[in-house]
Amino acid sequence: MENFTQSFSEGFDAGYAAGADGDIITVIIFMVILAALIRGGIKTFQRNWILSLLMLLFLGPLWVCWAIIEIFTGKIGPKVHYVEVKNT
DSSP: OHHHHHHHHHHHHHHHHHHHTTHHHHHHHHHHHHHHHHHHHHHHHHHOHHHHHHHHHHOHHHHHHHHHHHHTSOOOOOOOOOOOOOOO
16 A cells, blocks of 8 residues: 555656646636636627626627637727707
8 A cells, every 4th residue: 555655646746747847837828818808708798788698697608709709809989879960
């Protein structure tokens, strides 16, 4: 039993050492992707908040695709409608 414990701990230490080198890069990449998705998600709610909420609750993966697409779109303009009234 002691031999198994020793070989397990040596294998665990070797695996941890091998993975420790790339951990910081993985965390940075994950944080950049997460920040981009949050930015795209905010834009989905600015564009149509009811549809965005329903898709987030019921169709999560489809909403994530929409958020990824929104990352690459331009700014969302204000929803202002100008009405010109003419008396004839």
